[in-house]
Amino acid sequence: MSTTATANLPVLYSYFRSSCSWRVRVALKLKKIDHEIRYINLLKNEQRSEEYLKISPFGFVPAFVDNRNGKTLIESVSIMEYLDETYPEFPLLPKDPQDRATVRALVQAVAMDIQPVTNLRVLRYLEEDKRSAWSKHWSEEGFKAIESLLVKSAKTFSVGDSLTMADIVLVPQVYNAVRFGVDMSVYPTVSRLYRELSELPEFHEAHPSRQGDCPPELR
Amino acid sequence: MSTTATANLPVLYSYFRSSCSWRVRVALKLKKIDHEIRYINLLKNEQRSEEYLKISPFGFVPAFVDNRNGKTLIESVSIMEYLDETYPEFPLLPKDPQDRATVRALVQAVAMDIQPVTNLRVLRYLEEDKRSAWSKHWSEEGFKAIESLLVKSAKTFSVGDSLTMADIVLVPQVYNAVRFGVDMSVYPTVSRLYRELSELPEFHEAHPSRQGDCPPELR
Structure with a gap:
C-alpha cells in the first residue's frame, strides 16, 4: 500500500485495473476535485491488509476519504452519489x-x-479454464440488455445530451468486455458511446494504462 | 403473465420469491402507494416473453409503471430512488x-x-451440485462485510433511528441466505435487524409467502 502523504487533499484508494476505481477516478476529474491517489495492489491482496481493512471494512477498492470531514466512503456508486450531492x-x-x-x-x-458477476474475486473462485467463457457469457447478456435501453435513451451521451453516471460506468465495463474477448460490434450504441467517451480527457487520464500503479509492460 | 386490469393504479411486476421484487413491494407499502401487482413467473420464463420484454427490455423483475405519466421503471434500486424522489x-x-x-x-x-452473484440466473448457469456451496460462500463473504459496517452505523435501524433502503434490501437477502443454509447467528447485528424488521407489517405483508403467486404448499 503506497501512502505518500501530501497536502490535506481528499484521498482515493485505487487499483489501476479495478473498473470500480476507474468510475470514481472519472467522477473526480469531471468535478475537478483535486485529490491524492493511493494504490492498493489487488494481486498482492493489499485490500485484505489489517491497515486497509480499517479504511474499508469490505476490503474492496475504491475508498474515498473526504478531507472536509475526514469521513471515509466506500462502494463506487455510493461514492459517486455522494460526490454529486456534495460537490x-x-x-x-x-x-x-x-x-x-x-x-x-x-x-x-x-x-x-x-460487474459483480465478472470481477476478479468471482473469477478467482471459478476453475481457471471456465473463467473466460463465464465472463463472456455475462458480459454479452448484460450488454444486450444495455444496448436495448440505450437505443431509446442515448443522444450525445447515454441519456440525452449530458454526461452522467451511466456514461462513467459504461466505459470501464466495455474495456473489460473487450479484454474478455466479447465482440462489441453487435452493440452499436454501446460501441459508439465507448469510442466517443474514451476520447474525452477525463476518461483518457483515468484509464488503467495511465495510472501510477500500472506496470510498465501494460502501458 | 397475470394481467387483471384494475383502476388506474401504478403497476408492479413481481415474482413472489424475487428478492428485488420484495424490495420494491416494501418500499411501496412504506410509502403507502396504492398499486396493482402483476405476477411474472420466473420458473416459467415469463420474464422472457415478447409481451414482458416490451415492458422490461432486460427481462428482469421488478418493473414499475407509474400511472401519473405511464412511464416504466426498471432495476429495483433505481425504482426505490425514483419512488423516494417523487413520493x-x-x-x-x-x-x-x-x-x-x-x-x-x-x-x-x-x-x-x-444478490447478483447468487441470484437464480447465475445459479442456473452453474452445475447443480455446485450451487449450494456457491450461494453460501458469497452470502457469508457479503454478510461478514455488512456486519462490520452495521456495528458502527446501526441503532434502531441499519443507519441510525430511521428505516431506510438499507433495511429494505437487508431483509430479503437474509431470507435467501437462510434458505442457502448460512448460519446467520455469527452476524448478530444483521440477525437482530432481520428479526425486528420482519415483524413490521410492511415487511410481513411483502413476504414471499404472502404473495398471490406463491404456491399453496409454500405458504
Missing part, C-alpha cells in the same frame, strides 16, 4: 426524475448485472 | 449526505456484492 460542479445526474431513473437503471445494469 | 411520504434516505452514503453503501453491499 455541485458538473452534475452526474439529470434533473428530471424519469431521466435520473434511466441513468440509475443503466448504472445498475452495469454495476449489478455485469 | 415524499416516508423518506427512504436520511437527510445528511454522509448518512445517505452509508445507506447507499449498505444497499450496494447487498444489491451488488451478494
Whole structure:
C-alpha cells in the first residue's frame, strides 16, 4: 500500500485495473476535485491488509476519504452519489426524475448485472479454464440488455445530451468486455458511446494504462 | 403473465420469491402507494416473453409503471430512488449526505456484492451440485462485510433511528441466505435487524409467502 502523504487533499484508494476505481477516478476529474491517489495492489491482496481493512471494512477498492470531514466512503456508486450531492460542479445526474431513473437503471445494469458477476474475486473462485467463457457469457447478456435501453435513451451521451453516471460506468465495463474477448460490434450504441467517451480527457487520464500503479509492460 | 386490469393504479411486476421484487413491494407499502401487482413467473420464463420484454427490455423483475405519466421503471434500486424522489411520504434516505452514503453503501453491499452473484440466473448457469456451496460462500463473504459496517452505523435501524433502503434490501437477502443454509447467528447485528424488521407489517405483508403467486404448499 503506497501512502505518500501530501497536502490535506481528499484521498482515493485505487487499483489501476479495478473498473470500480476507474468510475470514481472519472467522477473526480469531471468535478475537478483535486485529490491524492493511493494504490492498493489487488494481486498482492493489499485490500485484505489489517491497515486497509480499517479504511474499508469490505476490503474492496475504491475508498474515498473526504478531507472536509475526514469521513471515509466506500462502494463506487455510493461514492459517486455522494460526490454529486456534495460537490455541485458538473452534475452526474439529470434533473428530471424519469431521466435520473434511466441513468440509475443503466448504472445498475452495469454495476449489478455485469460487474459483480465478472470481477476478479468471482473469477478467482471459478476453475481457471471456465473463467473466460463465464465472463463472456455475462458480459454479452448484460450488454444486450444495455444496448436495448440505450437505443431509446442515448443522444450525445447515454441519456440525452449530458454526461452522467451511466456514461462513467459504461466505459470501464466495455474495456473489460473487450479484454474478455466479447465482440462489441453487435452493440452499436454501446460501441459508439465507448469510442466517443474514451476520447474525452477525463476518461483518457483515468484509464488503467495511465495510472501510477500500472506496470510498465501494460502501458 | 397475470394481467387483471384494475383502476388506474401504478403497476408492479413481481415474482413472489424475487428478492428485488420484495424490495420494491416494501418500499411501496412504506410509502403507502396504492398499486396493482402483476405476477411474472420466473420458473416459467415469463420474464422472457415478447409481451414482458416490451415492458422490461432486460427481462428482469421488478418493473414499475407509474400511472401519473405511464412511464416504466426498471432495476429495483433505481425504482426505490425514483419512488423516494417523487413520493415524499416516508423518506427512504436520511437527510445528511454522509448518512445517505452509508445507506447507499449498505444497499450496494447487498444489491451488488451478494444478490447478483447468487441470484437464480447465475445459479442456473452453474452445475447443480455446485450451487449450494456457491450461494453460501458469497452470502457469508457479503454478510461478514455488512456486519462490520452495521456495528458502527446501526441503532434502531441499519443507519441510525430511521428505516431506510438499507433495511429494505437487508431483509430479503437474509431470507435467501437462510434458505442457502448460512448460519446467520455469527452476524448478530444483521440477525437482530432481520428479526425486528420482519415483524413490521410492511415487511410481513411483502413476504414471499404472502404473495398471490406463491404456491399453496409454500405458504
